[in-house]
Amino acid sequence: xxxxxxxxxxxxxxxxxxxxxxxTKVVLWQPPQKLEQCFDFSLGQNxxxxxxxxxxxxxxxxxxxxxxxRYFINQLFSGLDPYGLAGQWLTDALNASVYxxxxxxxxxxxETHIIGEVCRMVGPQWGDGMFCPGGSTANGxxxxxxxxxxxxxxxxxxxxxxxxxxxxxxxxCHYSIHKFASFIGIGEDNVILIxxxxxxxxxxEDLDEKIKKELAEGAIPLxxxxxLGTTVRGAFDPICEIAxxxxxxxxxxxIDAAWGGGLIFSQKHRAKLNGIxxxxxxxxxxxxxxAVPQQCSILLVKNRDILYECHSKHAEYLFQKDKYYDKxxxxxxxxxxxxxxxxxxxxxxMWKAKGSSGxxxxxxxxxxxxxxxxxxxxxxxxxxxxSPRQYMNVCFWYLPRYLQGKQNILDYxxxxxxxxxxxxxxxxxxxxxxxxxxxxxxxxxxFRFVSQNxxxxxxxxxxxxxxxxxxxxxxxKVGHVRGCKVKVWKV
Amino acid sequence: xxxxxxxxxxxxxxxxxxxxxxxTKVVLWQPPQKLEQCFDFSLGQNxxxxxxxxxxxxxxxxxxxxxxxRYFINQLFSGLDPYGLAGQWLTDALNASVYxxxxxxxxxxxETHIIGEVCRMVGPQWGDGMFCPGGSTANGxxxxxxxxxxxxxxxxxxxxxxxxxxxxxxxxCHYSIHKFASFIGIGEDNVILIxxxxxxxxxxEDLDEKIKKELAEGAIPLxxxxxLGTTVRGAFDPICEIAxxxxxxxxxxxIDAAWGGGLIFSQKHRAKLNGIxxxxxxxxxxxxxxAVPQQCSILLVKNRDILYECHSKHAEYLFQKDKYYDKxxxxxxxxxxxxxxxxxxxxxxMWKAKGSSGxxxxxxxxxxxxxxxxxxxxxxxxxxxxSPRQYMNVCFWYLPRYLQGKQNILDYxxxxxxxxxxxxxxxxxxxxxxxxxxxxxxxxxxFRFVSQNxxxxxxxxxxxxxxxxxxxxxxxKVGHVRGCKVKVWKV
Numbered sequence: 001x002x003x004x005x006x007x008x009x010x011x012x013x014x015x016x017x018x019x020x021x022x023x024t025k026v027v028l029w030q031p032p033q034k035l036e037q038c039f040d041f042s043l044g045q046n047x048x049x050x051x052x053x054x055x056x057x058x059x060x061x062x063x064x065x066x067x068x069x070r071y072f073i074n075q076l077f078s079g080l081d082p083y084g085l086a087g088q089w090l091t092d093a094l095n096a097s098v099y100x101x102x103x104x105x106x107x108x109x110x111e112t113h114i115i116g117e118v119c120r121m122v123g124p125q126w127g128d129g130m131f132c133p134g135g136s137t138a139n140g141x142x143x144x145x146x147x148x149x150x151x152x153x154x155x156x157x158x159x160x161x162x163x164x165x166x167x168x169x170x171x172x173c174h175y176s177i178h179k180f181a182s183f184i185g186i187g188e189d190n191v192i193l194i195x196x197x198x199x200x201x202x203x204x205e206d207l208d209e210k211i212k213k214e215l216a217e218g219a220i221p222l223x224x225x226x227x228l229g230t231t232v233r234g235a236f237d238p239i240c241e242i243a244x245x246x247x248x249x250x251x252x253x254x255i256d257a258a259w260g261g262g263l264i265f266s267q268k269h270r271a272k273l274n275g276i277x278x279x280x281x282x283x284x285x286x287x288x289x290x291a292v293p294q295q296c297s298i299l300l301v302k303n304r305d306i307l308y309e310c311h312s313k314h315a316e317y318l319f320q321k322d323k324y325y326d327k328x329x330x331x332x333x334x335x336x337x338x339x340x341x342x343x344x345x346x347x348x349x350m351w352k353a354k355g356s357s358g359x360x361x362x363x364x365x366x367x368x369x370x371x372x373x374x375x376x377x378x379x380x381x382x383x384x385x386x387s388p389r390q391y392m393n394v395c396f397w398y399l400p401r402y403l404q405g406k407q408n409i410l411d412y413x414x415x416x417x418x419x420x421x422x423x424x425x426x427x428x429x430x431x432x433x434x435x436x437x438x439x440x441x442x443x444x445x446x447f448r449f450v451s452q453n454x455x456x457x458x459x460x461x462x463x464x465x466x467x468x469x470x471x472x473x474x475x476x477k478v479g480h481v482r483g484c485k486v487k488v489w490k491v
Numbered sequence: 492x493x494x495x496x497x498x499x500x501x502x503x504x505x506x507x508x509x510x511x512x513x514x515t516k517v518v519l520w521q522p523p524q525k526l527e528q529c530f531d532f533s534l535g536q537n538x539x540x541x542x543x544x545x546x547x548x549x550x551x552x553x554x555x556x557x558x559x560x561r562y563f564i565n566q567l568f569s570g571l572d573p574y575g576l577a578g579q580w581l582t583d584a585l586n587a588s589v590y591x592x593x594x595x596x597x598x599x600x601x602e603t604h605i606i607g608e609v610c611r612m613v614g615p616q617w618g619d620g621m622f623c624p625g626g627s628t629a630n631g632x633x634x635x636x637x638x639x640x641x642x643x644x645x646x647x648x649x650x651x652x653x654x655x656x657x658x659x660x661x662x663x664c665h666y667s668i669h670k671f672a673s674f675i676g677i678g679e680d681n682v683i684l685i686x687x688x689x690x691x692x693x694x695x696e697d698l699d700e701k702i703k704k705e706l707a708e709g710a711i712p713l714x715x716x717x718x719l720g721t722t723v724r725g726a727f728d729p730i731c732e733i734a735x736x737x738x739x740x741x742x743x744x745x746i747d748a749a750w751g752g753g754l755i756f757s758q759k760h761r762a763k764l765n766g767i768x769x770x771x772x773x774x775x776x777x778x779x780x781x782a783v784p785q786q787c788s789i790l791l792v793k794n795r796d797i798l799y800e801c802h803s804k805h806a807e808y809l810f811q812k813d814k815y816y817d818k819x820x821x822x823x824x825x826x827x828x829x830x831x832x833x834x835x836x837x838x839x840x841m842w843k844a845k846g847s848s849g850x851x852x853x854x855x856x857x858x859x860x861x862x863x864x865x866x867x868x869x870x871x872x873x874x875x876x877x878s879p880r881q882y883m884n885v886c887f888w889y890l891p892r893y894l895q896g897k898q899n900i901l902d903y904x905x906x907x908x909x910x911x912x913x914x915x916x917x918x919x920x921x922x923x924x925x926x927x928x929x930x931x932x933x934x935x936x937x938f939r940f941v942s943q944n945x946x947x948x949x950x951x952x953x954x955x956x957x958x959x960x961x962x963x964x965x966x967x968k969v970g971h972v973r974g975c976k977v978k979v980w981k982v
Contacts (some may be wrong), residue, residue: 008699010501013581039597046846057577065587067506077830089583090552106554126976133831157557157681206524294588349544
């Protein structure tokens with residue numbers, strides 16, 4: 001009975017998701033209140049039939065976003081790799097939790113191998129690493145390691161009575177730095193933001209000045225967090241100069257390369273990571289650039305003992321002292337998590353399937369596409385670049401005709417700010433393309449094109465830009481909105 | 492090409508894992524050095540053929556632990572639910588990340604529904620909740636909420652300059668309390684351990700005294716962490732008395748019900764959770780008792796605003812202010828994680844399939860089995876209970892004949908301490924049964940029987956106990972070890 005059911009499930013998944021994602025809309029949009037009505041979320045005392053379950057499955061797919069669709073360019077992940085999916089499905093079937101060698105022998109050794117391999121790709125001195133449930137947690141873990149390095153007693157005694165700790169990072173950093181600064185007791189106000197230049201890179205002189213200022217005020221600088229591939233603009237901070245500053249003041253250098261770190265596989269583009277080996281810790285998320293399925297995030301550390309020293313607790317019900325094998329193979333005690341989903345197999349399986357060269361080709365294809373996209377933005381009069389592209393991210397405005405060349409009018413920014421949300425809403429309602437937008441510093445809302453799906457083509461780029469133009473032309477007529485005037489302008 | 496490959500993968504999974512787990516050994520044991528030799532973990536420049544990939548898949552299965560096997564009774568999870576597996580496979584195919592309604596509409600509403608439902612089952616005042624990557628993180632998040640409640644400024648300013656914070660918990664608590672006390676800056680020495688009685692429950696008088704003592708020393712008591720279902724003995728702390736003490740001193744009460752909380756579904760056994768509604772926060776791991784696949788962990792909070800107040804950061808690239816829908820539906824900002832794997836669907840799908848009554852039957856069956864297991868331990872002379880069973884956990888010693896009735900001999904404890912590891916090693920090498928053992932306080936190593944797989948029968952219990960007896964009889968002959976004397980006694 002269960003076998004037939006599971007076979008039916010697999011057929012539905014093949015037909016409606018895995019091999020269908022480019023034949024359907026990227027999303028069949030329903031506002032929340034409407035979706036509440038057309039989907040039965042209720043949970044009751046009694047179960048339902050398998051037939052009904054299959055209908056629920058189909059409806060879940062129907063109303064979910066097709067993140068494998070090539071027009072899903074909304075986040076820093078997309079695409080659905082068949083080897084990655086196969087890896088996930090095996091992981092789920094084995095339903096392992098990775099803390100001891102005993103309970104997860106293959107996955108344990110696989111983690112050690114893959115972390116060793118990535119360490120070698122970073123540099124000869126790199127010592128250890130761990131899988132994290134996402135880049136935010138990985139960043140937070142790194143900050144705590146920096147604090148531990150400064151003051152190992154904090155593990156036992158806490159931070160009570162110690163001086164004020166401060167962190168330094170880009171004003172375009174990922175918000176997890178603030179979230180985890182709060183969480184681990186440093187406080188978000190003690191995250192000192194360093195100015196960025198016109199393309200989004202940290203200004204090293206500003207970093208140096210702000211460190212001096214904090215030192216003068218009696219604060220303890222714990223870590224500098226540099227970013228290789230910022231979330232919005234894809235900026236790469238000048239690592240070598242930052243590393244010099246960290247050396248000068250003896251500060252831990254953490255690199256958030258969650259988005260950019262995958263470049264380590266590309267000979268053509270690896271240079272963007274130059275200096276990365278000078279860090280003390282690095283986050284790389286294979287689930288971003290490398291299109292490994294959600295989630296796969298790795299924190300690497302140079303010091304090979306610090307994960308155990310900082311995190312271990314020696315729980316005797318898991319890490320017994322009298323094991324029948326060498327317990328140094330148990331990885332669990334270097335983690336903060338106890339039960340932990342296996343995130344390594346899908347990555348290992350993809351790597352085995354494609355080889356390093358396969359990841360390199362994937363990256364190079366995506367970079368070429370981003371370059372083409374940027375070129376198109378430069379060529380078309382109705383689009384404008386926010387700043388020159390450094391990576392996959394192409395940030396741009398669509399300019400309605402009445403705003404083209406009108407940068408000097410009083411409310412230009414305020415007007416432009418309204419455009420992206422309006423076009424996005426239309427695209428979502430069509431279900432044609434999902435593309436993210438956001439403001440940044442003083443810049444009004446702009447679109448961010450970014451794809452991790454190497455099946456996206458130049459033709460797709462044309463389609464996407466034509467679509468935005470068409471929608472824009474339809475919405476904006478010499479300063480007012482055609483049709484749904486009130487609705488569209490209500491921001 | 493990918494379709495044929497994925498179909499072949501599914502067939503291998505069906506044949507070798509999903510529908511095979513009781514026909515094979517629970518593990519085909521290889522020590523680490525040996526497994527390194529017989530499994531090709533290497534990663535190279537070039538990919539391998541699909542045929543080879545399928546062989547790797549089979550080998551991964553071959554050398555992995557079959558956690559769905561009914562003789563996998565090693566951890567607080569086991570079994571493989573077909574609806575849970577179907578839910579995981581769908582989740583993977585859709586490859587969602589749950590932060591905004593826009594990008595995960597169905598899963599977002601599903602989370603809200605399921606958390607609302609579980610809140611209602613706890614009590615009328617319960618307000619909100621979140622999914623966490625495991626119970627450890629959930630416990631850590633709760634401790635930080637308690638600190639935030641005491642001092643909301645800490646989010647911005649950090650804990651520098653504040654008094655010493657202390658936590659109170661059972662000496663039989665889960666080790667995540669210490670790990671996260673260190674991580675968030677409280678320090679593991681500031682986790683004050685409360686004595687437990689002969690069956691593993693917190694002694695309320697000791698709690699009261701230790702709070703008084705810490706207050707007298709100028710510390711700030713942040714939280715009491717009570718456990719419903721301790722990891723080793725399955726003890727249930729006396730919540731009502733603890734809640735009174737928390738009320739008296741105005742201390743946050745967190746309940747780690749990761750293991751015991753699933754009882755909320757059973758009318759027959761729900762009473763073990765009496766008083767749970769008096770807590771401020773609760774952790775329940777559906778991936779434990781309810782056999783939801785790894786991982787599914789829920790943190791519930793009474794105060795409906797505190798998750799947003801404590802965690803929010805308002806990142807504008809995700810939580811834009813000018814959305815085309817009511818952005819209160821976006822859940823991401825109440826989380827610490829940014830990208831987050833969808834853990835709700837498998838749970839929702841199982842619940843829909845079985846109904847609440849299905850979970851109740853599952854629990855009641857398991858409780859009956861544990862009762863039967865305990866009875867068998869009491870009846871057989873070669874076994875001895877560690878303490879009376881309160882829950883699923885049956886903790887027991889196997890007594891070699893030369894130790895039976897010899898509690899008074901000088902090195903009784905030391906001798907007994909060696910028994911469980913030796914028998915376990917033999918069982919693992921046979922691949923017949925995986926069962927955990929550990930010491931606790933001053934008690935020498937003992938076995939812990941615990942199953943979350945409701946297909947385990949009384950016949951299985953007999954098999955397991957007979958096996959332990961047989962191995963024990965073979966190993967121990969009037970005070971010495973037959974055959975591998977040196978090896979077995981080397982502890």
